[in-house]
Amino acid sequence: xxxxxxxxxxxxxxxxxxxxxxxxxxxxxxxxxxxxxxxxxxxxxxxxxxxxxxxxxxxxxxxxxxxxxxxxxxxxxxxxxxxxxxxxxxxxxxxxxxxxxxxxxxxxxxxxxxxxxxxxxxxxxxxxxxxxxxxxxxxxxxxxxxxxxxxxxxxxxxxxxxxxxxxxxxxxxxxxxxxxxxxxxxxxxxxxxxxxxxxxxxxxxxxxxxxxxxxxxxxxxxxxxxxxxxxxxxxxxxxxxxxxxxxxxx
Amino acid sequence: xxxxxxxxxxxxxxxxxxxxxxxxxxxxxxxxxxxxxxxxxxxxxxxxxxxxxxxxxxxxxxxxxxxxxxxxxxxxxxxxxxxxxxxxxxxxxxxxxxxxxxxxxxxxxxxxxxxxxxxxxxxxxxxxxxxxxxxxxxxxxxxxxxxxxxxxxxxxxxxxxxxxxxxxxxxxxxxxxxxxxxxxxxxxxxxxxxxxxxxxxxxxxxxxxxxxxxxx
Numbered sequence: 001x002x003x004x005x006x007x008x009x010x011x012x013x014x015x016x017x018x019x020x021x022x023x024x025x026x027x028x029x030x031x032x033x034x035x036x037x038x039x040x041x042x043x044x045x046x047x048x049x050x051x052x053x054x055x056x057x058x059x060x061x062x063x064x065x066x067x068x069x070x071x072x073x074x075x076x077x078x079x080x081x082x083x084x085x086x087x088x089x090x091x092x093x094x095x096x097x098x099x100x101x102x103x104x105x106x107x108x109x110x111x112x113x114x115x116x117x118x119x120x121x122x123x124x125x126x127x128x129x130x131x132x133x134x135x136x137x138x139x140x141x142x143x144x145x146x147x148x149x150x151x152x153x154x155x156x157x158x159x160x161x162x163x164x165x166x167x168x169x170x171x172x173x174x175x176x177x178x179x180x181x182x183x184x185x186x187x188x189x190x191x192x193x194x195x196x197x198x199x200x201x202x203x204x205x206x207x208x209x210x211x212x213x214x215x216x217x218x219x220x221x222x223x224x225x226x227x228x229x230x231x232x233x234x235x236x237x238x239x240x241x242x243x244x245x246x247x248x249x250x
Numbered sequence: 251x252x253x254x255x256x257x258x259x260x261x262x263x264x265x266x267x268x269x270x271x272x273x274x275x276x277x278x279x280x281x282x283x284x285x286x287x288x289x290x291x292x293x294x295x296x297x298x299x300x301x302x303x304x305x306x307x308x309x310x311x312x313x314x315x316x317x318x319x320x321x322x323x324x325x326x327x328x329x330x331x332x333x334x335x336x337x338x339x340x341x342x343x344x345x346x347x348x349x350x351x352x353x354x355x356x357x358x359x360x361x362x363x364x365x366x367x368x369x370x371x372x373x374x375x376x377x378x379x380x381x382x383x384x385x386x387x388x389x390x391x392x393x394x395x396x397x398x399x400x401x402x403x404x405x406x407x408x409x410x411x412x413x414x415x416x417x418x419x420x421x422x423x424x425x426x427x428x429x430x431x432x433x434x435x436x437x438x439x440x441x442x443x444x445x446x447x448x449x450x451x452x453x454x455x456x457x458x459x460x461x462x463x464x465x466x
């Protein structure tokens with residue numbers, strides 16, 4: 001087996017176990033892995049940003065293709081750094097004003113089109129369909145998101161949730177009924193989101209455990225077993241030393 | 251001077267805001283080119299924002315190391331690893347693979363960053379479960395509905411759940427595609443109305459929080 005793969009298996013296993021030690025309690029091994037994670041992530045982001053922004057978006061178009069108009073965003077970006085000079089800090093407002101102005105301008109028509117009109121259009125669908133021969137039909141297949149029954153449920157859900165968030169009128173009478181229905185829909189959605197998130201995390205957990213099982217193979221030198229032993233020993237020693245330094249009261 | 255400090259930023263916001271709001275309704279190649287260009291500009295300016303964020307992190311940990319505060323060794327490790335990753339990344343021009351072979355930068359990504367990230371998010375499964383136990387106890391009808399929906403979705407997404415309750419997969423799909431979609435849609439509509447209102451307030455200078463405080 002190549003040395004890089006072997007070293008990679010030991011490093012990945014060690015770091016995985018160090019993070020898992022947090023399930024016991026906050027400890028130096030976890031803190032070490034946590035700071036390694038922040039350091040590597042920031043380093044990685046900086047390298048990727050350098051490659052994307054400095055090389056591809058600035059250096060190549062400007063120096064290779066001669067597109068000097070990019071001096072404008074460079075100037076605006078540099079103004080941001082004026083925050084480090086208290087007397088010139090106000091200049092950074094110009095950069096923020098540009099970003100916020102462009103962002104707001106871009107957002108208005110696109111948000112109206114994609115998130116308001118499109119959503120309303122998809123909600124207000126025909127509640128009955130036209131069957132062959134001109135007769136009206138009402139499909140009740142709940143597994144088909146496009147069925148008429150689901151169109152009714154969607155409409156009721158959207159309207160009732162909007163009613164729940166509409167505070168300009170008092171929630172009494174029919175409005176109260178609509179708002180209460182909205183709460184039920186919201187609770188179902190929150191529950192579904194929770195269940196979905198838990199299962200996504202479980203999937204990640206299964207991935208990590210699969211790696212640990214794979215790295216228990218003799219071909220890698222059984223890093224999972226040796227490092228698990230080393231981690232547990234370190235935690236026991238750390239706990240005992242801590243108990244000696246801070247004996248429990250009473 | 252007050253014009254440069256206060257009114258010029260508001261003027262820039264107003265002009266750029268109106269310009270790019272109207273750009274959407276002008277399907278001319280020049281208009282499309284302008285949008286493409288400004289998107290690149292925003293990416294470039296975003297790079298400078300990253301500099302601001304990273305400098306703040308550098309400063310925070312540098313102070314900890316200089317004052318030898320408790321846990322300063324971890325800050326030192328963070329610095330060393332960060333600088334090491336940057337050096338290795340720049341050495342290979344930010345490439346994770348060359349001719350199908352992983353570079354040292356790719357090795358760091360696969361064997362350090364991915365396991366750390368995956369495990370960090372994986373342990374959240376345990377904390378979510380314990381938080382759920384505390385908060386989900388069916389103390390009201392609404393909490394019971396939430397609990398039931400969560401259980402059904404969790405069961406519907408694993409083979410064991412579908413084996414125990416054969417309908418759970420279908421019900422999960424219905425909950426996600428219809429009930430959840432209706433709520434998401436309503437929330438999108440509400441949030442979007444708020445976003446449009448906020449954007450208009452920013453463009454017309456009513457909302458100025460983004461300019462920050464400090465001297466006028």
